Every structure is written in C-alpha cells, then in structure tokens.
Amino acid sequence: EAQKLEKAKITLNDCLACSGCITSAESVLISQQSHGELCRVLALNKAAAANQQKVVVVSVSPQSRASLAARCKMGLLETAKKLTSFLKSLGKCVHHVFDTTFSRNFSLLESQREFVQRFHKQAEDKKALPMLASACPGWICYAEKTHGSFIIPYISTTKSPQQVMGSLVKGYFAEQQHLPPDRIYHVTVMPCYDKKLEASRPDFFNQEYQTRDVDCVITTGEVLKLLEQEGVSLSDVEPAPLDTMLGSAPEELSTHPGGGSGGYLEHIFRHAAKELFGIQVHSIHYKPLKNKDFQEVTLERDGVVLLQFALAYGFRNIQNLVRKLKGGKCPYHYVEVMACPSGCLNGGGQIRLEGENSKEELQRVERLYESPRAEIPEENQAVRELWELWLGGWGSEKALAVLHTQYHALERASSALNIKW
Ligand code: SF4
Structure with a gap:
C-alpha cells in the first residue's frame, strides 16, 4: 500500500x-x-485569564x-x-x-556616531570603510549567505x-x-x-x-x-x-528627509561633514551613475574630495558594488544599500494600486511619504530624554548593547543567491 x-x-x-x-x-x-x-x-x-x-x-x-x-x-x-x-x-x-x-531617530543617530568612529579608525582598520547600511534585511541576508566573512566587517552594526x-x-x-x-x-x-x-x-x-x-x-x-x-x-x-x-x-506626523528608505545617506553625510570637516551642508546633490538606483554624493573643498557616499538599490547594483569592493576599487566612505529597486516604498509587501502604472503609483506613494514635517533626530526631545535616562547617555555601554547587533557568515558552496541579477 x-x-x-x-x-x-x-x-x-x-x-x-x-x-x-x-x-x-x-x-x-x-x-x-x-x-x-x-x-x-x-x-x-482575549480568551486568556486576566493575569495571563x-x-x-x-x-x-x-x-x-x-x-x-x-x-x-x-x-x-x-x-x-x-x-x-x-x-x-x-x-x-x-x-x-x-x-x-x-525608533528610526535612534537608528539614524547611532549610524551617524558609528560612521564618525569608523572614519577615525580607517588608517588602522582596512575594513572600517566603506560603512555599508544595515537597515535592509534583504541585503543583510544576501551578504551573510553569499559574501560572508568578506563583507560582514563593512556592514554597520546599528540596528534597523x-x-x-x-x-x-x-x-x-x-x-x-x-x-x-x-x-x-x-x-x-x-x-x-x-x-x-x-x-x-x-x-x-x-x-x-x-x-x-x-x-x-x-x-x-x-x-x-x-x-x-x-x-x-x-x-x-x-x-x-x-x-x-x-x-x-x-x-502631527513627521518624516526623515532623504528618500523612502530612511534617509541614512543624507543624515550621515550632513553629520559627518559638520563633525569631521566643520562644513554645514545645506543641500545635497545626487549624481546618477549607471541608473537612478545607483547615485553618488560628494563633499569637496578646494577641489579635494572629503567625503564620497553612494546609494545602491536592487541586487544588480549591489553586485556591482561588491565587485568593486572585492577588486579594491570602491571609492566610497558610505553606501546606503537596499535590496529593492527604488528602495523601501517599493517593497514587496506594499500594496499595488489598481489602474496605475508602477511609476505613477510609486510617485504617489513618495509624495505622501514626504508630506509630513521634516524631523531632525538631534532635536527630538523624547529621543534625547530616552537616550539620557534609559540608555545612560551618548556612547554608553547600554546604548551600544541595545542599539547594535551582529552578523553571521553562512557561506554555501552553491545557492540561489549566486544568481546574477
Ligand atoms: S522594503 Fe526592500 S529595501 Fe526596504 S528593507 Fe525591505 S527588502 Fe530592504
């Protein structure tokens, strides 16, 4: 049988x-x-006893x-x-x-702090820079399973x-x-x-x-x-x-400027320009490279490049970035890496609008997303209070333990992740 x-x-x-x-x-x-x-x-x-x-x-x-x-x-x-x-x-x-x-205020502020710290360490630690963003689990999963111990040291340890x-x-x-x-x-x-x-x-x-x-x-x-x-x-x-x-x-609601994926590049760029070079950045100019999902932002003084940041969205651009890193030809100090083309507003769990083409649909969501008041994490009173009272201050042991995570190399000989995107 x-x-x-x-x-x-x-x-x-x-x-x-x-x-x-x-x-x-x-x-x-x-x-x-x-x-x-x-x-x-x-x-x-609902059915449980009150004390349960x-x-x-x-x-x-x-x-x-x-x-x-x-x-x-x-x-x-x-x-x-x-x-x-x-x-x-x-x-x-x-x-x-x-x-x-x-909670994104905490992620942004801690990413800023981590970047400045890594920048100061770049002479003794060859993998301190570029710092790669950590907020996208699609990218983290790919990095751990495909490039493991090579890529992990570059990834920011700040939690999403x-x-x-x-x-x-x-x-x-x-x-x-x-x-x-x-x-x-x-x-x-x-x-x-x-x-x-x-x-x-x-x-x-x-x-x-x-x-x-x-x-x-x-x-x-x-x-x-x-x-x-x-x-x-x-x-x-x-x-x-x-x-x-x-x-x-x-x-009212508030939002962080710098795009639908959280604005990591812009926040870290402005903070680093001021903290490391005493330069107040008023507007950020993106230079598109191969496509709109791979763009560059540069800070220069007297023709000398001080900071070079990039955003790389989608696996095609991520693979390109990793290739540059492996070949020792990555000029960036920071890269905002996101797995989805166009970033988080275009995530796989979002609602697809009926009767609109995907470009119009995304633009409508972007306009709505950007409509609230722009929030400056440093100026949020509740965030400052929690950082002081609960985390024990800027850079404290508790803040490091609560706001950071770790990654694990899971290299496999052959996996679906080795597909060329
Ligand atoms: S929506 Fe896409 S880009 Fe954003 S965190 Fe999720 S997988 Fe990453």
Whole structure:
C-alpha cells in the first residue's frame, strides 16, 4: 500500500532570501508570521485569564502608512488616525499603536556616531570603510549567505528601526508598564517580507524571557487583507488620536528627509561633514551613475574630495558594488544599500494600486511619504530624554548593547543567491 507522505512545511529558517519567493505571499508558507497568526494570537489573548493576558503593541512603518494612504486616497495624517483606530479594534485587545519613525531617530543617530568612529579608525582598520547600511534585511541576508566573512566587517552594526522599536517596546516600554518583556506581544507593519526574516533572527530573541523583540511582522498588503476580512473600508473608520511611547500624544506626523528608505545617506553625510570637516551642508546633490538606483554624493573643498557616499538599490547594483569592493576599487566612505529597486516604498509587501502604472503609483506613494514635517533626530526631545535616562547617555555601554547587533557568515558552496541579477 502506498505510504502517505507528510505534508512538507517551510518555515522562515529555511528561507534563502532569494527574493523569488519571499516577495510573493502565495508561494511560501510563512507559518510563524502572518496576519492569520496575528488573529489567532489576538483571539487566544482575549480568551486568556486576566493575569495571563498580554499587552498588544503594533508599530507601523511610515512606508506602510504611505502605501495605505495612496490606496485609500486619503491624506497621511487621516490615514494614521484611522489606522490607529482600526488596529485597536482588532480582536478588541490591541492596546497601543506606535510609529517606527520614532525608533528610526535612534537608528539614524547611532549610524551617524558609528560612521564618525569608523572614519577615525580607517588608517588602522582596512575594513572600517566603506560603512555599508544595515537597515535592509534583504541585503543583510544576501551578504551573510553569499559574501560572508568578506563583507560582514563593512556592514554597520546599528540596528534597523524595526529592531530598535523591538528593544524600546520590550525594554523601555515594558519597564514603564511594570511588565516582563514576554507579557507584551509586539507586532510591526512593514513594507516587505524580509522584515519577517529579520524579526526571526536569533540575535533578536531574548533567551531569559523566551520572547522575540518583535513577535509578529505583517506587511502593508496583509493590513489590507485584514480590512477586507473585517469588511471594513479604512475611509469609513472613525479616527483615533495618535499614540506615543513618551510624552503627550502628537498632533502631527513627521518624516526623515532623504528618500523612502530612511534617509541614512543624507543624515550621515550632513553629520559627518559638520563633525569631521566643520562644513554645514545645506543641500545635497545626487549624481546618477549607471541608473537612478545607483547615485553618488560628494563633499569637496578646494577641489579635494572629503567625503564620497553612494546609494545602491536592487541586487544588480549591489553586485556591482561588491565587485568593486572585492577588486579594491570602491571609492566610497558610505553606501546606503537596499535590496529593492527604488528602495523601501517599493517593497514587496506594499500594496499595488489598481489602474496605475508602477511609476505613477510609486510617485504617489513618495509624495505622501514626504508630506509630513521634516524631523531632525538631534532635536527630538523624547529621543534625547530616552537616550539620557534609559540608555545612560551618548556612547554608553547600554546604548551600544541595545542599539547594535551582529552578523553571521553562512557561506554555501552553491545557492540561489549566486544568481546574477
Ligand atoms: S529595501 Fe526592500 S527588502 Fe530592504 S528593507 Fe526596504 S522594503 Fe525591505
């Protein structure tokens, strides 16, 4: 008699991040992190005894908010307020809805500090520069599995906004609520599936409390599915006040200038120009190289190049960059590396708009994303307060432990990642 085989299950740990499957929801069974899993956990939480119930926190990325606003044809603030209201209504047990723009302040400031430190070390440490951005898990996964120990020393160790938010929620916020970290269930809403892989990394698992800094990641598209599942149109939802982790509820949103991937290049460039050369940069001029996803920014004085930065988006440009590095021909001090062509606003988990071509669609999302007030991380009072009181000051041991991570070389003889893009 034919033996019935067990159904194969693929978990996130099996993922190669080859981008062929992780950007397509239908083709991979993501059993650990999905909107279905979120609904299951919320139902269990509601049914649990009062002393067992978890506080549920959802942190929304600004890229996801812009994508939803474009889809629902609403302004960004209106979308944020209605989304807060909708998410809080889920299972009637979501308690807080935060914005990862807040945690990105920490990622940007710490990346600036790390860059200046590496710049000073470049004579004795040949791999101190170029510093390569660390906020994109698609790129990190590719780097670890394809170029391993060669590339890892170049990658900034500063955590991404999602993972800084994880530390803030399960660290600072848990302390404020007098709760152990495992009594908080932390969900993020992100523009790509790669963020699920990032949240699942063992580096972001708290062994002592057996809990992840981010328990569940859902994509922007999955929020849309939740709306459809609940039979709700976001435009009909009553708006709710915005939430905040510290201080009074904000009346407006803010954003970091410098593009939809977080503005790392611009923030580090301005800071380094001032800190290292005493130059105040007023405007940043991008010079396109082979394509719009590979651009250069240079700081010169009297014809001498002081700083040379680049952004490299998409695997084609990333491979080009790695080739230059391996050949000793990479002239850059810093590179903002992102796996998606056009960056995070074009992430694989974003909503595709009906009836628009992809260029128009992206431009609409970009306009919405850039519409709020520009935020200067150094001037954010709540960030300064947390840095002082919770992290123990600039460059403290605790700040280094909380805001940094590590990478692991996972070289394989042959893998899908060796494909030429
Ligand atoms: S570039 Fe793409 S894969 Fe990388 S973090 Fe942004 S959306 Fe995710």
